[in-house]
Amino acid sequence: DGGITQSPKYLxxxxxxxxxxxxxxxxxxxxxxxxxxxxxxxxxxxxxSQIVNDFQKGDIAEGYSVSREKKESxxxxxxxxxxxxxxxxxxxxxxxxxxxxxxxxxxTRLTVL
Amino acid sequence: xxxxxxAQTEISVVEKEDVTLDCVYETRDTTYYLFWYKQPPSGELVxxxxxxxxxxxxxxxxxxxxxxxxxxxxxxxxxxxxxVVDSAVYxxxxxxxxxxxxxATNKLIFGTGTLLAVQP
Numbered sequence: 607d608g609g610i611t612q613s614p615k616y617l618x619x620x621x622x623x624x625x626x627x628x629x630x631x632x633x634x635x636x637x638x639x640x641x642x643x644x645x646x647x648x649x650x651x652x653x654x655s656q657i658v659n660d661f662q663k664g665d666i667a668e669g670y671s672v673s674r675e676k677k678e679s680x681x682x683x684x685x686x687x688x689x690x691x692x693x694x695x696x697x698x699x700x701x702x703x704x705x706x707x708x709x710x711x712x713x714t715r716l717t718v719l
Numbered sequence: 720x721x722x723x724x725x726a727q728t729e730i731s732v733v734e735k736e737d738v739t740l741d742c743v744y745e746t747r748d749t750t751y752y753l754f755w756y757k758q759p760p761s762g763e764l765v766x767x768x769x770x771x772x773x774x775x776x777x778x779x780x781x782x783x784x785x786x787x788x789x790x791x792x793x794x795x796x797x798x799x800x801x802x803v804v805d806s807a808v809y810x811x812x813x814x815x816x817x818x819x820x821x822x823a824t825n826k827l828i829f830g831t832g833t834l835l836a837v838q839p
Contacts, residue, residue: 647831649827650829
């Protein structure tokens with residue numbers, strides 16, 4: 607089945623540690639995205655990538671880093687510089703042509719202890 | 720700046736009632752797309768509809784219908800005869816143009832969502 611997988615579903619980390627969230631897609635989509643969702647708020651864009659080896663900062667990139675070495679993978683690292691990392695993180699992808707809808711993964715809930 | 724406003728934070732209805740979720744957007748682009756997504760308690764966003772700025776026809780899909788009015792910059796979503804399974808958070812989103820990518824990109828701007836609770 608084609609789709610987007612995110613792992614793990616729940617993640618706990620100690621304050622001051624870096625942690626990497628996985629996002630993989632087998633839809634052959636060119637573009638991939640990372641969003642953060644906080645309670646009662648909409649989705650805010652962290653980073654996005656339109657093609658391999660290229661990515662752009664979104665609205666709240668500070669404290670996060672990404673890589674796009676393969677078309678199907680777009681991992682997100684939450685660094686210790688992110689002051690309030692506890693949130694629900696959603697990965698999405700789209701074919702890359704104009705205005706297509708984005709397909710979302712199941713999300714990872716990160717809790718900093 | 721582009722913006723999406725969903726003024727209704729929470730709506731509670733009884734099963735079989737009709738309910739309308741409001742969405743108002745702001746954009747300076749002449750070409751844009753609007754979207755609705757559903758987020759059930761599991762957390763994954765489910766795509767419902769995409770509408771381009773040149774097509775103002777209303778759309779109906781089963782119990783769902785959408786009313787797009789450019790004159791008021793609104794893209795409202797109505798659920799007819801609501802069911803308990805409709806309980807979820809619903810997001811309206813607007814696509815943003817990016818001249819660095821040939822004038823269009825899939826970067827979405829989301830509203831804050833409306834939590835719909837359908838009581839049995």
